Amino acid sequence: MILMSVVTAIPCLHLACTRETPKAVSTAKPPPTPALLEAGQQLYNKQCAVCHGPKGAGDGQAAHLLYPKPRDFTQGEFRLVSTDTMQATDEDLFLTVTRGMPGSAMPPWELLSPEQRWALVYYIRHLTGASGSIDPASIIHVPPETLKTAEGLERGRQLFAQACASCHGPLGKGDGHQTIHVDNLGYPIKPRDLTAGIFKGSSESKDLYNRIVAGLPGSPMPSYAGVYTDEQLWELIYYVQSLVPPGVEERVRLRARHIRARRIRGGIPLEPTADAWRTAHPVWLALTPLWWGDDRVEGVEVRALHDGKELALHLSWSDPTRDSSTIAPQDFSDGAAVQFSLEHDPPFFGMGDAGMSARGAVQIWFWKASWQDDLAGWRDVENQYPHAAVDWYPGQRTYQHGEPFEVSQAKTASQDPEFMGGWGAGNPLSDPNRHSAAEEVVAKGLGTLTSRPPALQRIQAKGLWENGTWQVVLRRPLTSNEAGDLSLRPTQQVSVAFAVWNGHVENRNGQKSVSIWHALQLE
Template structure:
């Protein structure tokens, strides 16, 4: 029997509130300023301490150790990670826009579709509450730090500072949401009219935002208006949540409050109209979830390519992706399958991509690519590995340009600039020891030249090797800044790909054991019955994806049957 374990959420760099009905109205959110002079101080000390440990483990790489939004990987992300030292929380259901504990719990549990913030709902409830307490503590500390200079200069008393801090960080009373009316054609028409009047100048008449409407958030970063047509809302698209955000606005962003502009009925008409603009199913597909990928035993030969009929017998798993640098036009997810025959493991990846980007020679060309990441430990690291004997990850990365190099010949400057003019000077031919053996023109195919005169190739750089036999690169990492490729003589992951009518299909394959002479403890060995945390990433060349700019999944579960 395979033991079930919890798997952490984010891989690549990671609100269940009570609803109270009151006479046809819904109260959303909890807490009030009078109920807590300092919400963080009221939290159990053990919970705050536990929350800090969890925050450093799961959140600090993005949000920073201090919670200032300046983590090591924040530069890769748009929207930027939240700065908890400010009191600007976007998602709140309280009158004063200070989020209740339920608001924070909901956001942490669900994540924020439309950003790189992953869901953490798989964590134990006690851990989630501890994280809420720590985020609250960071907010209080940030507010206190803003008033401390005035206390130091004698312009404000400690008591006055504490009063202002409590006022700014204690959740207000809940927003009372009127009962949702039944939608009809008249209400739709009124919603459309109100939308054109109050929303279209930023979000566009058809729900596609206007490029010139980009404004800036409280930290000075550009904030494009949300695309309603794309159908992805950071706080979800439930009616009550949209009602609150239209009524009160979104703190720290250019989204204003319409509390004095529209009546309750008009806000509901707007809510329903905005919901009607959304692409069906988009919100659900953007919600990252954990799943189980089962590698079945074929008891025979594995498929010889990603388009082989044998893959029809493998159970597919859809894995949602989110771009670190958000784009509405993106790769939403991929379908993954796995098979083994006790000697080799094969994985198949398929995803929709309207453009085939299989060359990366010019400065403005970027390749399509897909990667799978295997954790070396059962409790996976937050990001691409962590220091320690078993804290690493093993990555297989297929690259479309390498596939083209193998299938159609090495794509060098000759392919990018076929009509170029070159200065001609003699090269010794490949295979000769020294000049003046048979001389070649500079325009001769690269494989005829001697690597001595092509230094990257001569130095063993896989990127520049025109004789490379596999489009898949095997890499390892043990934390930020440690990603490294394996030497050419131990690159044993094979691969093959097919692009057909807007769909990439890629197969990667490797022996389940490693050769005795391989000598590497930082690559994954596969055994029947294994439970392995895996995650996936895709680079879309047409969007300029490269390096840390990519779309990622959260950790999934691979079971070798």
């Protein structure tokens, strides 16, 4: 089959495929061929269709969880263009695939080989139904940059106040008086907070020139072609760049990292503040919220240790509030999860892929602050509403007829499990006698998350919130004899991804901040 000959000739996207220092790779555009188009279709189905939909209509299985919404390719309209006709060139699409779309859930795909990225470009063109033919005369010519001066920055500030502040705000924080707009499909769209370092494309001078001259098709951002001189445009660009604090843009950009699990002796502490964790190298991993908000969790710092018998991961992230109650319907818990894939070429980073083999299911360690508190005693409605009126129920094991009955006596643990559906059926989430602040779950795509049986739950965890920061340690034996269970060994490298929930902003279930795949290397 032609497809197999093409795909096997193209490197995979896993970090294990790029352990050596990467050599210079040509990004030259290859000619479109049926084989390359077929390879693009396979990549699209594996990595893109879950959001953009099987036909590219922006209606993938995950689309309802995402904001901004996935692009509808069938409309043939793209945000990032370098032409004065609002058409995207193939090179524009290639850059978008490579960089991702900061400010959305679309990750960068720079780990794909250039040929793979071009294959995706050609397949996306196929989904639009357009040939991709662009009039060369429509391509925006970016003139040489002018000298940056203090006087020019001041003029740029004045231009910003005149042309941009009504949407982006006087200080570029996205808080102008016209704060809510809709895109061409009617979805709400907010002006970008330029100080956060989140740019569609990047803040490089050439990219900003194209954004200002071409506008953002399908959004309220207009074109300023012919409105200002080139000198004025460069002064405006320099001012916009000055709004971004040094290092911020790189800090929030999703990039694949290597995490090294240092081998130690004497056991791994579960206490997050133990001295042993200071010996592990911290790695900062940027996160992106699936449903975008300015109060997002920007990233998580990860450390890893193992002793040949157990593996432990130390996660820390900023969170101004400690949210650990889920009793009231309006309350949601802080949480964190680590996702593992043993596949050489891992599945889609969002909960795996139903089309993968049994070994391709992702394994997840999931911690919640509410479970942490439940270790001191299961909390239920009697804790939230201690003065509620209650009645006696047949499942009550300790009540004697004729005695006074108070809500404090109605605790879940005092009931007969046969009258408590989840607990009686063995659901670990319903068991009031919790033994760990975390659980092990498996998934093969959205909607397939499944708790492992209680007998196979070997994860231990402890979280500590202090001074606006969570520190969480998750620890588990390296090996397992159970089929389909996560089993690791020293010197092994696996793919890992991370997720964080902020209960204060009502994160729960699919509303969370996530990372892309990273490489975890055990010493």
